[in-house]
Amino acid sequence: MTTPSPTGAPVNILVVDDESNIRKTLAICLEAEGHHVTAVSNFQDAVAEASRRTFHMAFVDIRLGTASGLDLIPVLLSGSLWMKVVVITAYASIDTAVEAMRRGATDYLPKPFTPAQVLLAVRKVEEVRTLEQKVEALREDLERTTPEVGFSSDSPAMQRAMEIARQVAPTDAAVLLRGESGTGKTVLARAIHGWSRRAGKPFGVVSCPSLPPELLTSELFGHVKGAFTGAVRDNPGRIAACEGGTLFLDEIGDLPLSLQPKLLRFLQDQEYERIGDPSTRKADVRIITATNRDLEGEVKTGRFREDLFYRLNVILIEIPPLRERPQDFEALATQLLAFYGRIHHRGFTGFTEEAMQTMKRHAWPGNLRELRNVVERASILCRSDRIGVEVLPGAFSDAEATPAVGDLVSLEKIEEEHIRRVLASTGSLQEAAEVLGIDQATLWRRRKQYGI
Numbered sequence: 001m002t003t004p005s006p007t008g009a010p011v012n013i014l015v016v017d018d019e020s021n022i023r024k025t026l027a028i029c030l031e032a033e034g035h036h037v038t039a040v041s042n043f044q045d046a047v048a049e050a051s052r053r054t055f056h057m058a059f060v061d062i063r064l065g066t067a068s069g070l071d072l073i074p075v076l077l078s079g080s081l082w083m084k085v086v087v088i089t090a091y092a093s094i095d096t097a098v099e100a101m102r103r104g105a106t107d108y109l110p111k112p113f114t115p116a117q118v119l120l121a122v123r124k125v126e127e128v129r130t131l132e133q134k135v136e137a138l139r140e141d142l143e144r145t146t147p148e149v150g151f152s153s154d155s156p157a158m159q160r161a162m163e164i165a166r167q168v169a170p171t172d173a174a175v176l177l178r179g180e181s182g183t184g185k186t187v188l189a190r191a192i193h194g195w196s197r198r199a200g201k202p203f204g205v206v207s208c209p210s211l212p213p214e215l216l217t218s219e220l221f222g223h224v225k226g227a228f229t230g231a232v233r234d235n236p237g238r239i240a241a242c243e244g245g246t247l248f249l250d251e252i253g254d255l256p257l258s259l260q261p262k263l264l265r266f267l268q269d270q271e272y273e274r275i276g277d278p279s280t281r282k283a284d285v286r287i288i289t290a291t292n293r294d295l296e297g298e299v300k301t302g303r304f305r306e307d308l309f310y311r312l313n314v315i316l317i318e319i320p321p322l323r324e325r326p327q328d329f330e331a332l333a334t335q336l337l338a339f340y341g342r343i344h345h346r347g348f349t350g351f352t353e354e355a356m357q358t359m360k361r362h363a364w365p366g367n368l369r370e371l372r373n374v375v376e377r378a379s380i381l382c383r384s385d386r387i388g389v390e391v392l393p394g395a396f397s398d399a400e401a402t403p404a405v406g407d408l409v410s411l412e413k414i415e416e417e418h419i420r421r422v423l424a425s426t427g428s429l430q431e432a433a434e435v436l437g438i439d440q441a442t443l444w445r446r447r448k449q450y451g452i
Contacts, residue, residue: 012056017059024039038053042067057125059086155320168192176317179290181366183367186250202244203248206248208253220237235274245285333359347385350387352386354389355378355386362396412450419436423452
């Protein structure tokens with residue numbers, strides 16, 4: 001009885017070894033499990049077979065007559081990015097294992113090996129392939145359901161920001177993005193990563209205000225099992241998870257003072273320790289940070305370390321708020337409407353003149369995030385092929401008459417407008433409730449009361 005692979009399908013496996021007994025043994029072992037095996041004895045035949053068909057994995061001997069199996073690894077991977085290579089050798093050493101991994105091998109199997117070890121290697125590869133396929137599917141889903149606002153702009157301030165971003169992307173310099181909430185700092189950080197030599201490596205995001213200091217330390221640097229109450233297993237931390245890639249620290253101005261020296265040390269030496277583990281680790285990770293605060297002012301008041309600020313502020317990119325990009329507004333709104341039209345299977349022709357002018361008069365305190373929410377709402381409520389003012393939020397019905405503190409209006413009107421603006425400027429109900437100083441249940445009742 002064969003054991004099915006984790007994906008439920010047989011695996012196409014290439015065996016490359018100059019010993020006929022090894023080829024036969026591997027073929028018998030793998031085919032007994034239902035896999036398809038092609039066995040060759042040399043470098044040239046391996047390349048020829050890989051050019052003719054797709055292999056999910058390959059067992060490659062390091063010594064192939066006068067040729068090196070290590071040299072074969074990148075050749076095989078260049079033709080199939082999803083292939084996994086397991087190196088097999090009778091001359092096992094740490095140096096050869098490290099070199100094999102450096103060239104792209106997934107696993108290392110010293111001779112002599114047992115059938116159980118071979119099948120375990122196959123199962124491990126299948127688990128990795130399954131996870132990669134799930135990640136790719138999630139990425140595609142994210143692209144389909146998340147609007148991607150382009151970076152083309154007629155705004156001089158935004159053009160300057162994009163020019164600096166493209167110039168700094170190929171380097172490893174620390175970048176500080178400064179702008180109001182909702183201006184697209186995370187999107188730009190992801191773009192910088194995508195334009196860099198690190199694009200094929202992980203991109204991680206940590207929101208500094210979202211966790212208390214002790215949990216934020218663990219999230220960044222990791223911990224070992226038993227390091228503190230609740231540490232039931234090892235956690236490698238985001239820095240280790242982003243090895244070779246980029247870590248984006250959002251709202252860096254909220255980083256606790258107690259944690260700032262540890263981040264400074266990592267920026268200087270690329271060294272850190274996990275909580276509960278005295279051994280020093282190193283990691284190759286680029287740091288990009290973002291803030292909506294005046295960090296220079298925070299330095300003067302002692303709430304942010306001056307030496308850390310200068311380490312982070314190597315390249316400063318100022319992202320202008322939406323209200324300072326009037327040249328871009330109509331194009332951004334139209335782009336978002338086209339996206340949500342596709343999502344909801346609607347064929348919108350655009351906005352009415354009244355709706356567009358009303359939107360242009362709005363102050364947009366929530367910036368691109370608020371615009372996205374407004375356009376999505378309008379695309380759902382609109383019954384025609386053009387977005388009219390009637391499907392814009394109530395506060396938009398007369399943008400010039402928006403109530404302000406001191407106006408001769410009721411407290412309810414002021415409260416409703418304030419709640420709408422806070423909701424538009426924050427990323428979650430919990431965050432909005434914290435800003436408003438009320439609990440989520442009270443916020444839910446207020447939203448119901450005002451029809452928000």
